[in-house]
Amino acid sequence: MSKKLEANGLWESSRMMLPQHKERIIEHRSRDNDLSKPLLHEDEWEVIYQNIGISYRYTEEAEFEVFDSNAIRLVCGIISNINEIGKKIRVEWEDDYEWIDIPKLIAVRLKGGVFE
Numbered sequence: 001m002s003k004k005l006e007a008n009g010l011w012e013s014s015r016m017m018l019p020q021h022k023e024r025i026i027e028h029r030s031r032d033n034d035l036s037k038p039l040l041h042e043d044e045w046e047v048i049y050q051n052i053g054i055s056y057r058y059t060e061e062a063e064f065e066v067f068d069s070n071a072i073r074l075v076c077g078i079i080s081n082i083n084e085i086g087k088k089i090r091v092e093w094e095d096d097y098e099w100i101d102i103p104k105l106i107a108v109r110l111k112g113g114v115f116e
């Protein structure tokens with residue numbers, strides 16, 4: 001009797017991989033490495049907004065943790081402008097600036113001064 005007809009022989013002898021299967025496997029493996037933005041509790045958002053206000057009003061330097069395209073990056077500077085409609089803050093440092101979307105923030109920490 002043929003080995004194909006015994007036990008799991010029929011499936012074992014006819015394995016094949018279509019290009020679509022291979023693409024899907026590669027896509028699935030790459031998605032496993034993706035970093036997702038952590039969900040913040042209301043209290044954490046309150047601290048973030050409080051530190052944004054302090055940095056803006058008292059020109060205190062702050063450190064901003066920003067979630068950006070599957071990575072977390074740090075931006076240090078002073079908030080010079082707040083766009084409440086667009087939900088953005090303008091962070092300035094030495095000779096440059098950047099607009100940061102508030103929903104992308106993970107944490108805001110004051111760097112120094114009276115409020116630390």
